Amino acid sequence: MTAQPDHQTDRPGFTPPMGTLAELRAALGVWGFPGDLQQFEEELNALNLDDLTRVRELTQAYRHRVTLRCDPQAMAALMRSTADVAFELGQKMAERNAR
Numbered sequence: 001m002t003a004q005p006d007h008q009t010d011r012p013g014f015t016p017p018m019g020t021l022a023e024l025r026a027a028l029g030v031w032g033f034p035g036d037l038q039q040f041e042e043e044l045n046a047l048n049l050d051d052l053t054r055v056r057e058l059t060q061a062y063r064h065r066v067t068l069r070c071d072p073q074a075m076a077a078l079m080r081s082t083a084d085v086a087f088e089l090g091q092k093m094a095e096r097n098a099r
Helices: 021-031 036-046 052-070 072-078 082-098
Strands: none
Touching: 021 036, 021 052, 036 052, 052 072
């Protein structure tokens, strides 16, 4: 019997496991934005690990970045040009003012 390829990243809504620092590091290394893993390590090293609130905030921020990277709709939104967003906003404001 041959091993079957792992297609879990093809599933809509896939998010890699990030329940531990090791899993978060692995996810940042594979799915994070360029430089995320290094920046995470630098920020984590600068923290007082007894300050659990700051550690939690940092890990949540980087988990969110991975989640965004795994969401095709979020990536499409991030790739939109400023002009495109400004045009859409202008249209919506014009529609609202027309009412």
